[in-house]
Amino acid sequence: MGLLKKRSWMSSMLNMKCPRCRQGDLFETATFSFQKPFEMPDKCDSCGQKYMPEVGFYYGAMFISYILWGWTSLIIALLLVFAFDWSVTGAMLVVIAISTVFFVWLFRIARSIWIHFMVKYDAENVQKTR
Numbered sequence: 001m002g003l004l005k006k007r008s009w010m011s012s013m014l015n016m017k018c019p020r021c022r023q024g025d026l027f028e029t030a031t032f033s034f035q036k037p038f039e040m041p042d043k044c045d046s047c048g049q050k051y052m053p054e055v056g057f058y059y060g061a062m063f064i065s066y067i068l069w070g071w072t073s074l075i076i077a078l079l080l081v082f083a084f085d086w087s088v089t090g091a092m093l094v095v096i097a098i099s100t101v102f103f104v105w106l107f108r109i110a111r112s113i114w115i116h117f118m119v120k121y122d123a124e125n126v127q128k129t130r
């Protein structure tokens with residue numbers, strides 16, 4: 001493996017790394033910099049894996065973000081209302097505030113999860129190109 005330290009699938013996904021080599025970044029900018037929040041490079045700068053293998057590739061990622069957002073919002077709202085005795089309106093405002101702050105992160109993590117299911121880790125290829 002040489003200089004490459006092995007990253008787990010989960011770590012690669014959470015850190016939004018290339019699923020094939022687990023080295024390159026899926027996004028050019030930091031999530032909370034809010035600079036170019038939805039742009040991805042065409043390909044991995046480490047192994048050349050295309051980040052948009054086909055048109056509509058990330059269609060499924062929309063469902064992932066929707067499900068993640070839906071459940072998280074619901075759990076937060078229910079907790080605030082039933083465990084902390086908040087009003088429904090107050091809980092909704094908190095959910096909206098959290099959604100606003102984590103909107104970019106959610107968009108990105110959904111794409112990261114999606115591409116990690118679709119593209120396999122390929123260590124051999126990594127060694128060849130390095």
Ligand SMILES: [Zn+2]
Binds near residue numbers: 019024046
């Ligand atoms: Zn790569």
